[in-house]
Amino acid sequence: MTSEPEPDSAADRPRAGNRSSARSAKLSREVIVNAALTFLDREGWDGLTINALATQLGTKGPSLYNHVHSLEDLRRTVRMHVVDDILQMLSTVAQGRTRDDAVMAMASAYRSYAHHHPGRYSAFTRMPLGGDDPEFTAASHAASVPIIEVLTSYGLDGEDAFYAALEFWAAVHGFVLLEMTGVMDTVDADVVFSDMVLRLAAGMAHRSGARG
Structure with missing residues (x-):
């Protein structure tokens, strides 16, 4: 008789890559721009960078570049x-x-x-x-x-x-x-x-x- 894997087995736990993909999938240009507007009022114009905003969103800078071309593109928007x-x-x-x-x-x-x-x-x-x-x-x-x-x-x-x-x-x-x-x-x-x-x-x- 083959035993079924325990609910807490490694096979049932999401891999780190899957969690990262799920988190990145929630990003959109609109989400990023709205986050930037909130960021501005807290940190100011000079504090707005791709990496700083990515940290606020709980992700890494490169993930934002899937939705904005550059910091200048984000600031203009x-x-x-x-x-x-x-x-x-x-x-x-x-x-x-x-x-x-x-x-x-x-x-x-x-x-x-x-x-x-x-x-x-x-x-x-x-x-x-x-x-x-x-x-x-x-x-x-x-x-x-x-x-x-x-x-x-x-x-x-x-x-x-x-x-x-x-x-x-x-x-x-x-x-x-x-x-x-x-x-x-x-x-x-x-x-x-x-x-x-x-x-x-x-x-x-x-x-x-x-x-x-």
Whole structure:
């Protein structure tokens, strides 16, 4: 009579190679990019490397190259995701709002995103924004569209709206950077931020009136 192998025999235990293959099979480009986004907020842009991300995913660096071509490919994809997130966020908070209400909502949402996702925000503002990548340049310019659309409620359009949107971004981005470096620690940053945005909004209305 032939005895059956014990349940805990070597024949029944998965081989190390099989475990590795099963783990690698769970990887995909989407999984890797999402992990990179989470990694960014914890470790920062400069900390994002293939090997560091692979360690977070419980695998080895070469496994990631089955799904991303290079570190630059991964970083570019991450930045595209962040730009799209910011575009969607600004579009959402601006819905149904006009003028000062819309400007304050967008500025507050932008500031909140930067504070909750510092690593992703760093990826978004990392220079150069576009460089020789036409797709990324177009995506980063698209992020200004919701702002420009709101500025039309002040009667601004064309070049006036474009430059006003740049001023808006420069002011809010500058404020966020000052907060991140601790410059605003000695003041009520919320009050200063609200005052700044309202002054920006008043300037939009004044510019429109002056043009008229």
